[in-house]
Amino acid sequence: MKSNKFLLEILAIVLVLSVIPALVRQQYILHVIMLAMIFGIVASNWNLAIGYGGMFHLAQVPFFAAGGYSTAILSVHMGLSPLIGILVGGVAAVILSLIIGIPALRVRGIYLVFLTFAFHFIMLSLVLYFVDITGGDMGLILEPIRIGATNIDMFNPVVTYYTALSLFVLSLVFIKTIIDSKIGLALVSLRDSEVYAVSRGINPYKIKLVTFVLSSFLAGVCGAFYVHYLRVVTPALFDWSFLITFLASIVIGGVGTLYGPLLGAFILTFLMESLRFLEMFRNIVFGLLMILILIFMPKGLIMLANRAQSIFSSRQNSAGIVDEEN
């Protein structure tokens, strides 16, 4: 019954998003939607750790960048096919998440923020230093992903758009599966009451590590897709603007909800594009908006959508499952 509802929701999203290329002729719009989808995927996977797992960390940008740089370096220096590179990006992010997660998840709260923050800076220093491998400040110029004879790049916006859309759907299913699995249930019970969860035999460290690692995979895949789509990789992948975009997507959309970060990424990306006329005042408006949303709409805009339409009631949905278990 519930999975049927999810299926309907997915179908609705796919339907809406897949007719867009037929309606708009401007590559600009397709590009912005693609960015929204990519950012949405990274944000919603991060949300798995932040919102569901209660682990506030800053490693999502390093995961994203690790994905981008691993495929870039391997394809430039060893001729790896970018199509495989996408997967390699995901694997690289997973490896990094293990390196960070195994020691780091033993510490909690603000310490986890600091730890992941330090990793971010060390990785950036390495990228900037080893110019021969990473291209340093100049970055690397890449080949596009090829499927058969078709290039997935700027020149084929529609094909690229559908590739991003498939990733988007994949991510949705991936996250939904995790949330509904034993891991997801354990996470929610850990978040709500750790003492109770531990008494029921849940190992918090193990569950958190698994979630942390799972949430890194698609961030790495997206990083790899992103750099091959734009055909360049630069240290800008470590920019704070990415961290702020991902984080803001989660906050604007709704922490700990399935659709929140995706909605947030779409709203944020389109809002920032349509506010371009503000020129230098754009970031100030953005900052104010973030603060206002945090204060007046702490559960994010998804709550408005929830109220308006019960179709998007994913939060109640997952909560409902927990109740049944109990």
Place this chain on the structure above:
Amino acid sequence: MSEKKISRRKYLAIAGGAVAVAAVGGAAYYLGMGGPGAGKRPVKIGIAAGLTGRRSGVGVDSRDAVLLAIKEINEAGGILGHPVEPVVEDTVDQEAGMITSVFLKLIEREGVDGIIAHWGNNSCAEFDIVQEKKIPYISAGAANQVEAVITPNPDAYSYIYMAVPSYKLYGTIFPEYISILEKEGKYKPINHKIAMISRAFEYSIFITEGLTKTFTDMGWEISIKEHLPSAKVEDWSSVLSKIRSDPPALIISTMTDPASDHLLLKQFLEDPTPSLLYEQASPNDPEFREMAGNDADGIVHVYGIQKIPTDHPYRVKYQENFGRDPSPYGIISYDQMMMMKIAMENAGDPFNREAVAKALLNIDYKGVMGRFVIDPKTHLPKGGGEFMPFPVYQMWNQENMMLYPFEVAEQEFKYPHWYQKALTK
């Protein structure tokens, strides 16, 4: 004070005007009307500048320079009678996705007829878009990367041109000059050692590589090498202690940052060594001149721009309009816009993009910076000789004096003010 106010008002008027034009243009676009004004169809010029990112100083100076050029062009009757309409977009930090958004928006939504950027993405992420959409584009930075991308197949980038020459000459001009001086006995270096200071920035890395290669080929030795992660340096003592314990004849900094280069100079002068100090690009920044004052007397550098003294008419004009002295990008971008105008006029039709691109390739324009003649192999302006000059400058009394090439030299090489004192110590 009152002058400042007026210029601020003017600046606000220009900025306000630009916003108003953009707003009206945007509204007109959404309402499906024609462009503003019932006269001739305007030529729309996209200005992609990092107004709010890390390099907002560069971005704003560049934007203002283009707006100044456009104002002048419109006052003189536009391009072939068509008024010019600027469309400004913020590229923040030139991140590839952001650059792509901006260029696609400028081209598809704003329908610009040409784009000017102080520089685009360091890895040229925007090139494929402008080429695919056939929009004449003039950029001005990341020249070595641009050169590397364009050289293998210049025809594939027929819409893309640069306003700054190749960095290659930076690697050879100064060593060449030093060896002439040494041969003629006008400069007697204490040894053949160099302290090389660079940072993780493409301009700095490339120039450092070039200088290192030429100097080591000449038999010099890089005795101290310091590479920095960024331009933020609160203290140079560690590098200076190495320099003081084994003084090199040359200290070369390619930091290209007026703040850290000035601090280096200041801390160096606390206990100077008999070394020449070469600081790339920074001596062209008004802030550097102001802060360093006569401390900077004797600093040498090479810059691929002809001498633009403080009382140069362009500088005066820029100051009158914006209440501040332009940094290099406040000059370069003016020439970029003028290049675009001349190419559009030479093409005979500003909207015939293919012809405009061709006219850019064949341009011969004497601008503020120097003479622009495009090298068809790289799409960069030719440097050296009769083209974009690459003089060796030495700063005296807050002015960069030309030393080399000798035909244009304003004065002879003199030892910097700290040199004798340091030598006798």
Place this chain on the structure above:
Amino acid sequence: MFSDIASAIIIGLVLGSMYALAAVGLTLVWGVLKILNFAHGGFITLGAYFVWVGITFLGGNYVISFLLVMGLTFLLGFVLNAGVIRPLQGRPESETNIFIATLATSIIIENLIIVGFGGRYKSIPEMASGSLTLGSISINFQQMIIMAVAPVFLVGLMYYLKKMKSGMAVRAVAQDADGAAIVGIDSERVYSYTIAIGALMAGVAGVLLGVIFYLSPGMGGDPLVRALFIMVLGGMGSVKGTIYGAYIIGIIDALARYFIGMFWASPILFVMFILLLLLRPQGLFGVKV
């Protein structure tokens, strides 16, 4: 070699003085409110720009400009509390939300500075020019001023916390908020005071940073990152520990710059930061959490 170590230590003390001022406000706010104020870097930047405004428009009077900075950052600290932090305090997820909200505040501050003052470098005229050279060690008067001014403010803060009534209230709340409430301390008031004092210390740090370096809209970022490390090293929330921590980090930083090179000084500190977080998260002076 010996003179290198000696001069590295002197530079370490200069850097440490700056880091101490930058970190102490952050620590104080953490100790009392248990929040990470990411707008702290923005306040460092504001301090530097305010002193620039003061000196430029008030005819170069350092003392008045310094007082202006202290007054303005203190007041803006109240604004920060009332507008951003207090509304989010005590809610679920407040730790995360305040982190994001103060991050947003720092974006606002940075961009207001870009709009108001432009992105090009500004500089504060020197308070004192000249330098002292002892053998191969040279130190300029500006650096000496920093070494002298920082302890004045740090000792002043310690004195305030130890001896003055409102300062003792701050400490009481930091140690036990409920207990403080029982003896009639208005914790809301203490919170806003604490944030204002933290902002003031950030402003002072900004002034000193601006004095030896140029001003740019993002200048508060690097000191903030260092301050985070120092805060942990000193034991989260311990003002005294933070001051010791700052000088330790300053000296390590300087030694790394001298003996390993300027590129790796920061990464080395970050690696040490990671080791510290994993092996001794309570810091050198903190109690085990």
